[in-house]
Amino acid sequence: MNIGILGGGQVAQRLGKLCAAAGHTVRLGLRNGQENVQGLAAGSLPEAARFGEIVLVALPFEAAKSELTRCAVELAGKVVVDCTNPVGADWEPLPLGPENSAGEEIARLLPGAHVVKAFNTIFADVMTAERLQQRRITTFVCGDTAEARSKVIELAGQCGFAPVDAGAMSSARYTEAMAHLNIRLAVALGGGTGAAFVYHRFDSGE
Numbered sequence: 001m002n003i004g005i006l007g008g009g010q011v012a013q014r015l016g017k018l019c020a021a022a023g024h025t026v027r028l029g030l031r032n033g034q035e036n037v038q039g040l041a042a043g044s045l046p047e048a049a050r051f052g053e054i055v056l057v058a059l060p061f062e063a064a065k066s067e068l069t070r071c072a073v074e075l076a077g078k079v080v081v082d083c084t085n086p087v088g089a090d091w092e093p094l095p096l097g098p099e100n101s102a103g104e105e106i107a108r109l110l111p112g113a114h115v116v117k118a119f120n121t122i123f124a125d126v127m128t129a130e131r132l133q134q135r136r137i138t139t140f141v142c143g144d145t146a147e148a149r150s151k152v153i154e155l156a157g158q159c160g161f162a163p164v165d166a167g168a169m170s171s172a173r174y175t176e177a178m179a180h181l182n183i184r185l186a187v188a189l190g191g192g193t194g195a196a197f198v199y200h201r202f203d204s205g206e
Helices: 010-021 045-051 061-070 102-109 129-134 146-158 169-188
Strands: 002-006 025-030 040-044 054-057 079-082 114-117 138-143 162-165
Touching: 002 010, 002 045, 002 061, 010 025, 010 040, 010 129, 025 045, 040 045, 045 061, 054 146, 061 102, 079 102, 079 146, 102 114, 102 138, 102 169, 114 146, 114 169, 138 146, 138 169, 146 162
Parallel strands: 002 025, 002 054, 025 040, 054 079, 079 114, 138 162
Antiparallel strands: 114 138
8 A cells, every 4th residue: 555654754754664674665745845865865845645556645634734734635534644733843742622632623624635643642663663562552543434443553563563543633632732741741741752652452251
């Protein structure tokens, strides 16, 4: 499958390498127009948006809001995975209100796409094959289209994550809160970015 990734930072590159290792063809879309990033093919944001059957958004949230409107035509009808979190340059949460989320805002920006939220609770430092072989890290997947969620759940599993279906896009309000907690533990409390959430369902016999 062709996977487009909008962004060229660590999250974009790590997810790109995991998708490539799973047998997919990856193209990054970069705002600065570089030709490739550490072995991954790259081009412009619209090129990556056109290329991907599934397109991952790995830009800072505020940048994503402005850039995605320019790619709306290329993204129409596609599964678009929002990996962002509403944080400022200082890592502090941006106030979006209790009945809103970055995922819901991006879904409103792209009414012609099937927007799904995933991967936003995971630091780039643990998005590696080596770490995922040690422990299958949970990613919570939410979106208003069940078929789109299923495609992202399948992709996440292929990349080595343990996906959990979190239902409608309104659940992004809670997964983004988890991301804020993860950032606070890592940055404000000095825990570092080598940690991740693991959601475990106990069998009735355990």
